[in-house]
Amino acid sequence: AQKVTQAQTEISVVEKEDVTLDCVYETRDTTYYLFWYKQPPSGELVFLIRRNSFDEQNEISGRYSWNFQKSTSSFNFTITASQVVDSAVYFCALRGATNKLIFGTGTLLAVQP
Amino acid sequence: GAGVSQSPSNKVTEKGKDVELRCDPISGHTALYWYRQSLGQGLEFLIYFQGNSAPDKSGLPSDRFSAERTGGSVSTLTIQRTQQEDSAVYLCASSLTVAGGATNEKLFFGSGTQLSVL
Numbered sequence: 001a002q003k004v005t006q007a008q009t010e011i012s013v014v015e016k017e018d019v020t021l022d023c024v025y026e027t028r029d030t031t032y033y034l035f036w037y038k039q040p041p042s043g044e045l046v047f048l049i050r051r052n053s054f055d056e057q058n059e060i061s062g063r064y065s066w067n068f069q070k071s072t073s074s075f076n077f078t079i080t081a082s083q084v085v086d087s088a089v090y091f092c093a094l095r096g097a098t099n100k101l102i103f104g105t106g107t108l109l110a111v112q113p
Numbered sequence: 114g115a116g117v118s119q120s121p122s123n124k125v126t127e128k129g130k131d132v133e134l135r136c137d138p139i140s141g142h143t144a145l146y147w148y149r150q151s152l153g154q155g156l157e158f159l160i161y162f163q164g165n166s167a168p169d170k171s172g173l174p175s176d177r178f179s180a181e182r183t184g185g186s187v188s189t190l191t192i193q194r195t196q197q198e199d200s201a202v203y204l205c206a207s208s209l210t211v212a213g214g215a216t217n218e219k220l221f222f223g224s225g226t227q228l229s230v231l
Contacts, residue, residue: 006155037220037222042224043202043224043225044222044223044224044225045156045204045206045220045222046222047219047220047221050219091155091156093156098169099144099161099163099169100158100161100169100171100172101146101158101220102158103148103155103156103157103158104155105154105155106155106156
């Protein structure tokens with residue numbers, strides 16, 4: 001069975017703080033892909049990143065960075081120097097051999113000015 | 114259009130009525146997904162279409178739910194005898210299929226249909 005757990009339901013930070021969103025996954029597939037999506041108040045989901053199970057290199061894109069650790073089945077997402085525009089619901093997702101994309105329950109991030 | 118289009122954007126119906134939700138994927142995208150997002154919940158997988166293969170219906174919550182994809186393009190999600198617990202946002206997404214049949218990682222989502230069952 002595949003499962004994605006985002007234990008943090010809501011996080012509130014003040015602008016310019018760093019924030020890490022946690023994601024823990026379960027799968028028996030040896031090849032799988034992990035994703036992060038952003039859902040701003042407008043509602044439409046926006047793709048942020050994909051990692052495959054064979055590539056544990058961390059990735060940085062501007063203020064965003066991702067830490068993939070197979071040993072702990074985690075794929076955490078850090079926003080550095082958060083901004084009000086980062087306020088959104090962030091979803092972690094997993095796709096295994098079946099191509100079915102399974103989402104976590106999401107973390108609502110509120111960045112206060 | 115350039116993106117995934119869903120209609121209607123809002124649907125209010127009475128309990129027991131049937132509803133049809135439509136999704137127009139991005140042209141050329143062979144993979145199409147339906148998800149349901151209830152208030153305070155994550156995205157619940159419903160069904161997945163990939164080209165001419167049999168759809169993965171494992172997420173459909175009951176036999177009141179069905180979906181079709183005609184001509185490999187437009188998809189319709191039908192809910193029969195709607196119940197109040199069916200109230201949710203129904204999201205459609207599409208993606209390309211890359212060589213070897215795998216689905217491209219990038220799903221493009223529509224803006225969803227907000228279904229309210231009174």
